[in-house]
Amino acid sequence: MGKLTEVEIATQLEQMSGWNRETDGKWIVKTYRFNEYLSGIAFVEKVARIAELELNHHPLIAIDYKRVTLRLTSWHDGGLTALDFEAAARFDDALGV
């Protein structure tokens, strides 16, 4: 799994909703907002299980009351790979499960 090119990253991001690159370009980030605090926590649990058991790829997770922010990068590739976008799509899907 290698680093994606700038064009590949831009193409991937266009197909997604709410995901943005962070300033240094090595991360994609999305903040999800929930009506109930414990709904956000239930989402974090789903994300964590997918990350650990299905993808073996773990986002940074920040919980700020009813806002949950996920950040993804591929450390050993020094930037964004296809796995980051696969994970992002899986986490979005988990919202609806």
Place this chain on the structure above:
Amino acid sequence: MGKLTEVEIATQLEQMSGWNRETDGKWIVKTYRFNEYLSGIAFVEKVARIAELELNHHPLIAIDYKRVTLRLTSWHDGGLTALDFEAAARFDDALGV
């Protein structure tokens, strides 16, 4: 519930393990390390339930793989109150449950 004095904060912190003040002085913070990723997530779930259902006081939570960091302050008092230290002690206790 009012803001604690500097002496009160120092006294409280001395009685706790692993909790430190952040640089601006308005927060206390602790990082917990887990051997298993999903153990850290289970801890976050416990913390969140205590925060929502028992204390109505919510820490900022950051999950960085097997490290979970909690940050506490009392927004409406503009600093640290007894509730922050009560919450910190309850979260420490939740580790052993």
